[in-house]
Amino acid sequence: MLTLFHAPWSRSSRLVWLLEEIGAPYDICYCDIARADGSGARDPRNPHPDGKVPALLHGDALVTESAAIAQYLTDLLPEAGLGAPVGSPERAAYVTWLAWIAGEMEPALWSKISGSIEGDAQALARYDAVVARLFTALERGPYLMGQRFTAVDVMAGSALAWARDHVPASATVDAWLERILDRPANAVAATKDGTPPALAQVA
């Protein structure tokens, strides 16, 4: 059995979406986490070594890090057609995209959002390179890996939807986001995501 340790409106939300796309049975363990605004706390039920989400248990096997979880799930359940099996022509591009999203795209977007990019020529160059690579791939489209929707679109799309105001205006990017966010599995995932603590207190 697969169990996702998840906190509403967090980096684990994209794994709920991916699991819905895959369509295999899974459980969600809704966890508390220490949030940036000072709310929440580490949840003793969460097996993640740092108390973060996402974490995935597959039987006794623990996987953490969003990119690793995405690769693990798409390798485990290849029939869903959301990854690229070892030995397939797309494998190299697939693992490159997943690692790039975690290692280059997310830090670059965060530096832009936080403002730490200001006055930092290296951070600015990194951000520009990220935008250029994304835009180039989407100009070819319709998905990041070409003709086929993959877990790469889930991972990059969820990050970009969150950071949309911090990336240059582009009808191509907006059309891709609309195309992927409108998928039925994402709508189901939204119903399972849960209410973030701040909104729950207001309600």
Ligand SMILES: N[C@@H](CCC(=O)N[C@@H](CS)C(=O)NCC(=O)O)C(=O)O
């Ligand atoms: N690189 C990790 C980042 C995980 C992460 O920072 N998750 C946040 C939620 S968005 C968290 O659990 N924060 C709680 C904490 O830092 O203790 C991944 O993508 O899986």
